[in-house]
Structures are given as C-alpha cells and as structure tokens.
Amino acid sequence: MPLMEGRRDSRVKRFLSKNGLVILGFTFILSLIALLAVGLTQNKNTPENFKFGIVFDAGSSHTTMYIYKWSAEKVNDTGLVYEIEACKVKGPGISAFASNVQDIPVYLSKCMGRAKELIPKYKHHQTPVYLGATAGMRLLRMENEQSAKRILASVTSFLNSYPFNFRDARIISGSEEGAYGWITINYLLGKLQKKQNSEDPSSRKNESQETYGALDLGGASTQITFVPKDTNISSPIKFMQFRLYGWNYTVYTYSFLCYGQDQALLLKLAKDTVETPSGTLLDPCFHPGYERMVDISDLFNNVCTREYKDLFPFDKLRIQGTGDFLQCQERLHNLFPTTYCRYTSCTFNGVFMPPVHGEFGAFSAYYYTMKFLNLTSDKVTSEDMVIEKMKQYCSRPWKEVNTTYADVKEKYLSEYCFSGTYVLTLLQVYNFTDYWKHIHFMHKINDNAEAGWTLGYMLNLTNMIPAELPQPKPFSRPTYISLMVAFSLVLAIVFILGSIIFHKSSYFQK
Numbered sequence: 001m002p003l004m005e006g007r008r009d010s011r012v013k014r015f016l017s018k019n020g021l022v023i024l025g026f027t028f029i030l031s032l033i034a035l036l037a038v039g040l041t042q043n044k045n046t047p048e049n050f051k052f053g054i055v056f057d058a059g060s061s062h063t064t065m066y067i068y069k070w071s072a073e074k075v076n077d078t079g080l081v082y083e084i085e086a087c088k089v090k091g092p093g094i095s096a097f098a099s100n101v102q103d104i105p106v107y108l109s110k111c112m113g114r115a116k117e118l119i120p121k122y123k124h125h126q127t128p129v130y131l132g133a134t135a136g137m138r139l140l141r142m143e144n145e146q147s148a149k150r151i152l153a154s155v156t157s158f159l160n161s162y163p164f165n166f167r168d169a170r171i172i173s174g175s176e177e178g179a180y181g182w183i184t185i186n187y188l189l190g191k192l193q194k195k196q197n198s199e200d201p202s203s204r205k206n207e208s209q210e211t212y213g214a215l216d217l218g219g220a221s222t223q224i225t226f227v228p229k230d231t232n233i234s235s236p237i238k239f240m241q242f243r244l245y246g247w248n249y250t251v252y253t254y255s256f257l258c259y260g261q262d263q264a265l266l267l268k269l270a271k272d273t274v275e276t277p278s279g280t281l282l283d284p285c286f287h288p289g290y291e292r293m294v295d296i297s298d299l300f301n302n303v304c305t306r307e308y309k310d311l312f313p314f315d316k317l318r319i320q321g322t323g324d325f326l327q328c329q330e331r332l333h334n335l336f337p338t339t340y341c342r343y344t345s346c347t348f349n350g351v352f353m354p355p356v357h358g359e360f361g362a363f364s365a366y367y368y369t370m371k372f373l374n375l376t377s378d379k380v381t382s383e384d385m386v387i388e389k390m391k392q393y394c395s396r397p398w399k400e401v402n403t404t405y406a407d408v409k410e411k412y413l414s415e416y417c418f419s420g421t422y423v424l425t426l427l428q429v430y431n432f433t434d435y436w437k438h439i440h441f442m443h444k445i446n447d448n449a450e451a452g453w454t455l456g457y458m459l460n461l462t463n464m465i466p467a468e469l470p471q472p473k474p475f476s477r478p479t480y481i482s483l484m485v486a487f488s489l490v491l492a493i494v495f496i497l498g499s500i501i502f503h504k505s506s507y508f509q510k
C-alpha cells in the first residue's frame with residue numbers, strides 16, 4: 001500500500017510540475033490583462049461633462065445676460081470658462097422701471113428664452129442664475145429705497161419662474177464691482193494660475209505684482225482696482241485681501257459713484273448751468289454744429305446733481321457744440337477737485353489712493369470710447385498722441401461726423417468727443433500721464449470672455465477659484481498608463497522566463 005501511495009504521489013507531483021505552472025502562468029497573464037483593462041477603462045477619456053452659469057449685468061445704461069460654460073472635471077483649473085453668449089437686453093437699465101415694474105418680464109424674457117435654447121434641457125435645473133445690479137440701482141436706492149426693492153422683487157419672481165437654479169438678484173457694492181472686475185481680467189489673462197509653475201517662494205512678492213490693475217468705466221460709476229507697490233502704507237480704506245490658488249493678494253479698490261460717463265456729463269452740464277445761467281450753453285465738449293435740448297428738471301432731478309439745484313428763469317437748456325478739446329478738458333478738470341487730501345496720497349474729492357502701479361486693463365466704456373477713436377492700439381504709447389487725436393476729432397463739424405459714421409447710434413456718436421476727453425482727464429487725475437503705455441484697453445480676453453465684473457462674480461459664488469493650489473498628481477495620465485503597461489509587461493516576461501527556467505531545471509533533474 002505505501003508503495004502504491006508513493007507512486008500516486010509522484011504522478012500528482014509530475015502533473016503539477018508539468019501543467020500546474022502552465023495553468024498558473026495562464027492565470028497570471030489573464031490577471032495582468034484584466035489589470036491593464038481596468039486601468040485603461042478607468043482612465044480613458046469620457047465625453048466631457050459641461051456646466052453652465054448665467055449672470056445678468058444690470059448696469060445703469062443697459063442690461064446684458066452672460067452665459068458661461070466650463071468643463072465639470074476641470075472645475076478648479078483656471079482659464080477654462082468660456083462666455084458662450086452675451087445677450088443684450090433691449091431697452092434702458094433696470095432702474096428705469098421704477099414706475100412700470102410690470103414691464104420687467106417682457107424686458108428680460110427674450111434673453112431668458114435664449115438661455116433656454118443654448119443650455120441643454122437636462123442641465124437647466126443645475127444652472128445657477130444671478131443678477132447683479134450696479135450704479136443705476138445704487139442711485140435709485142439712495143433716491144427711493146422702496147422703488148429699488150420693488151424692481152428687485154419683480155426681477156426675482158420673474159427669474160424664479162424659469163426651470164434654472166435661480167440664486168439671487170441684488171445690488172452689488174462698488175468694491176465688489178471693482179474686485180470682481182480685477183479677478184475676471186487676471187483669471188482670463190492667466191495671471192492667477194501662472195503662479196502654479198513657480199516653486200520659488202522668494203518670487204512671491206514679484207509675482208503678486210504681476211497682476212493687472214482693473215479700470216472699469218460705466219454710465220453711472222467708475223472703479224479702479226490694483227495691487228499697490230507698498231501694501232504696508234497706512235490706509236483709511238481697508239485693502240481687500242484675497243487668497244487665490246495659494247497666494248495672498250492685497251488689493252486697493254475704489255468705486256466713484258456719479259463718475260460714470262453719463263452721470264459725469266450731467267454733472268458737467270449742471271455745473272455749467274449754475275456757473276453761467278443762460279438758456280443756451282456753448283459747449284466745447286460737443287462738435288461744432290451739434291445741438292441738443294435738455295430739460296432743466298431732468299438735469300437736476302438726480303442724486304448726483306441735486307446739490308447744484310437752483311431756480312432758473314428757463315426750463316429748457318439748449319446745448320450748442322463748439323468742438324474745442326482744450327476748453328472741454330479745462331471744464332472737465334473742474335469735476336475733479338484735487339487740492340484737498342488728508343492722507344499720504346489721494347485721487348480726487350479727498351479720496352485716498354496709493355500711487356498707481358503695474359500694468360492696467362481698461363474695459364467697458366474706456367474700451368468703447370477709445371476703440372471708436374482708434375486709440376486702443378499698443379502703438380499709442382503716450383498721452384500726447386491721444387491729446388493730438390482728440391483736438392482734431394472734437395473740432396470736426398457734427399454734420400461731417402454724422403455722415404461719416406452713419407451706422408453708429410446717435411447718442412454714442414454725439415458724445416465721443418466728450419467721453420474721449422473724459423477718459424483722458426480721469427486717467428490724468430489718476431496720475432497715468434507718464435504711464436500711458438501701461439494701460440491696455442481690452443474687451444474680449446483671449447477669445448474666452450469679456451472683461452467685466454460678471455465672470456469674477458460667478459467664479460466666486462460657485463467656488464471655482466480655490467484658496468489653495470490644487471495638489472498636482474505625481475504623473476500625468478499618459479505617463480501613468482505607459483508606466484502601468486511597461487511594468488506589467490516586465491512582470492509577465494520575468495514570470496514566463498522564470499517558469500521556463502524552472503520547468504527545464506526540474507525536467508533535467510529527472
């Protein structure tokens with residue numbers, strides 16, 4: 001019996017040494033293939049999952065609806081958000097609806113219809129909708145808080161009736177407007193994510209100065225925002241602190257209410273009327289031959305001009321253009337009192353501002369005006385070049401200008417002499433005189449999105465800009481896959497070679 005058992009044992013051993021290794025090897029290779037398949041499937045490119053966001057910019061002169069689109073997988077990277085639509089709402093700014101709030105649904109419905117068309121239906125419920133109102137509504141709130149509330153309530157109930165994820169409709173502050181504009185342009189210019197490549201902490205200071213300052217000019221207010229050279233100076237205005245992608249920023253921002261283009265023109269006309277009360281105003285800021293009638297009640301029935309209100313023996317003002325840039329500029333300088341300053345440095349009206357520093361992006365009405373005047377090119381490197389152009393442009397007869405640019409809206413066209421002079425004067429007051437080449441007039445940045453506060457607002461509210469740098473993965477996906485394949489192959493080859501050697505040696509031993 002023991003002999004029989006011994007023989008069976010050795011047969012089993014032989015079977016195992018002959019076929020066992022083959023079975024094991026086969027199983028091993030199958031496992032490797034499975035491992036690779038799982039790795040590759042897990043890491044393969046799935047179709048991109050896009051997200052959308054809607055922001056209404058309810059400005060003083062008009063409302064625009066922006067739709068942004070980005071990849072859900074790359075949510076914390078930067079420069080990946082695209083503006084896919086800028087729908088201009090037909091009509092004035094929302095503050096003009098104080099006495100006819102019932103018309104707000106009709107006013108906003110066309111652009112909301114566009115949003116429904118452009119965003120896939122199954123994404124509607126997760127698409128956030130925000131409306132931010134700026135200086136026009138700030139002024140209305142100062143004049144009549146109830147009216148401002150009624151307008152926002154009507155906007156809220158209308159936007160809520162859509163299948164989107166409506167978040168809120170509110171008046172944003174001037175500092176928010178300035179800060180979000182600064183975030184937008186630096187995000188789009190790649191100034192924030194560029195830091196990811198820097199590993200040298202000593203370069204932190206220089207790098208933080210690399211951001212662009214932001215200059216925004218609207219119809220009713222204007223903002224200036226930048227990282228000052230010296231952030232340790234004592235400031236009566238709290239600097240804003242941001243931590244973005246692992247870096248700290250100390251940012252100065254100020255919003256001048258009533259110093260947007262439209263309100264500044266009213267301010268100028270009101271001051272002129274008070275200083276030389278006459279039914280006819282010879283105005284150097286309009287082209288020779290241009291005429292416009294303005295109601296005195298409209299001119300002074302306004303938060304920005306009411307301090308000049310007086311009794312006049314006429315109720316209409318006739319404006320007659322004389323087209324003289326230098327005289328226009330002299331008049332505009334009167335809007336910016338600079339003599340009084342309690343701090344180390346000021347802009348105007350005694351407002352603290354550190355000296356301007358770094359490169360600046362100038363957008364909205366800065367851009368519209370300078371674009372029309374053909375002054376946005378980088379070849380315009382000095383203020384003198386702008387002055388020469390303005391002298392010549394303002395002196396052109398209105399008739400000639402009107403026929404040359406027949407396709408430009410008359411409201412805009414008639415005011416480009418004024419607004420060009422205003423832009424130049426405002427920048428002089430900010431002290432950009434010897435700094436002109438550092439101003440970059442911009443509209444759409446890198447074909448991604450328009451410069452303005454809306455994108456920064458949405459990035460912030462959807463937490464798309466992390467405070468800390470996302471931890472980079474040790475290997476990129478192609479490297480990871482190649483390494484997996486290479487090591488699996490090496491393992492397989494070693495195993496096959498090993499089993500052949502083992503098999504042969506046990507055969508010879510027999």
Ligand SMILES: Nc1ccn([C@@H]2O[C@H](COP(=O)(O)OP(=O)(O)OP(=O)(O)O)[C@@H](O)[C@H]2O)c(=O)n1
Nearest residue numbers: 059060061062134135218219220221364365368
């Ligand atoms: N092609 C254009 C478009 C606008 N404008 C002028 O630009 C100013 C409005 O600029 P905008 O940035 O649209 O202002 P709002 O956002 O409406 O105003 P705010 O930011 O002050 O609320 C107005 O004076 C308008 O006449 C212009 O000159 N040319």
Ligand SMILES: [Ca+2]
Nearest residue numbers: 059134218364
């Ligand atoms: Ca604006």
